[in-house]
Amino acid sequence: MLDKKKSAAAKATAERRMTQPQVSKAAKTADPLRVVSPSRVTETGTVPISTVSSSTVPGSTGSGSTRQLGNFEAGIRFFHARKLKEAREQFVEAAAGPERDVAQRARLHMAMCDRRLQQATVSLGSAEDYYNYGIALINSRNVAEARTHLEKALQIAPGADHIHYALALAQALSGDVASAYDNLKRAIELEPRNRIIARQDADFSPLAHQPPFDALLHPAKKSGW
Numbered sequence: 001m002l003d004k005k006k007s008a009a010a011k012a013t014a015e016r017r018m019t020q021p022q023v024s025k026a027a028k029t030a031d032p033l034r035v036v037s038p039s040r041v042t043e044t045g046t047v048p049i050s051t052v053s054s055s056t057v058p059g060s061t062g063s064g065s066t067r068q069l070g071n072f073e074a075g076i077r078f079f080h081a082r083k084l085k086e087a088r089e090q091f092v093e094a095a096a097g098p099e100r101d102v103a104q105r106a107r108l109h110m111a112m113c114d115r116r117l118q119q120a121t122v123s124l125g126s127a128e129d130y131y132n133y134g135i136a137l138i139n140s141r142n143v144a145e146a147r148t149h150l151e152k153a154l155q156i157a158p159g160a161d162h163i164h165y166a167l168a169l170a171q172a173l174s175g176d177v178a179s180a181y182d183n184l185k186r187a188i189e190l191e192p193r194n195r196i197i198a199r200q201d202a203d204f205s206p207l208a209h210q211p212p213f214d215a216l217l218h219p220a221k222k223s224g225w
């Protein structure tokens with residue numbers, strides 16, 4: 001894939017690393033924007049909420065606490081998958097639960113979801129904005145949403161070979177082989193170097209030796225040269 005895909009993947013990896021749940025002695029004073037596991041601070045240190053019995057929490061019920069923690073953990077999974085709307089819905093449920101620590105974490109994550117959703121809406125204006133965001137979605141394998149953003153990018157810049165290439169990739173990953181072929185063919189027509197890039201792209205490898213992609217990527221072999 002293109003360099004931008006690789007750089008976006010590195011950025012996504014770094015972001016995931018920053019948002020991995022962590023439990024440490026400094027959790028009590030951690031940056032509220034970091035994603036950390038819900039925890040209860042005791043005299044002996046920081047203990048994960050999942051290890052605390054509901055009987056240790058005044059006024060809490062086992063079923064309510066379990067459901068709340070389940071909502072929070074589901075929200076975290078959606079958050080890492082960049083499904084921010086779904087994540088926010090889970091955090092809203094968790095924020096209404098009986099565990100105060102989990103509720104506080106949930107509210108912080110709701111704020112992060114709101115901020116990122118707002119940024120996505122406001123900042124995507126140019127073809128490159130939609131392209132870069134589409135590449136990030138491909139790397140996280142949110143292919144359906146990636147296609148939507150790359151199609152918008154192509155509407156703005158229909159002559160951009162790298163956008164045709166990225167859209168072809170998203171279409172191939174979603175099983176739309178015919179559309180993938182058309183966009184990859186156009187990407188190669190606009191920039192012949194894309195043929196070599198596609199040959200080396202692991203995401204295209206399942207189709208590389210199947211018709212009609214084999215003739216597109218290996219024209220010399222097809223003609224018997």
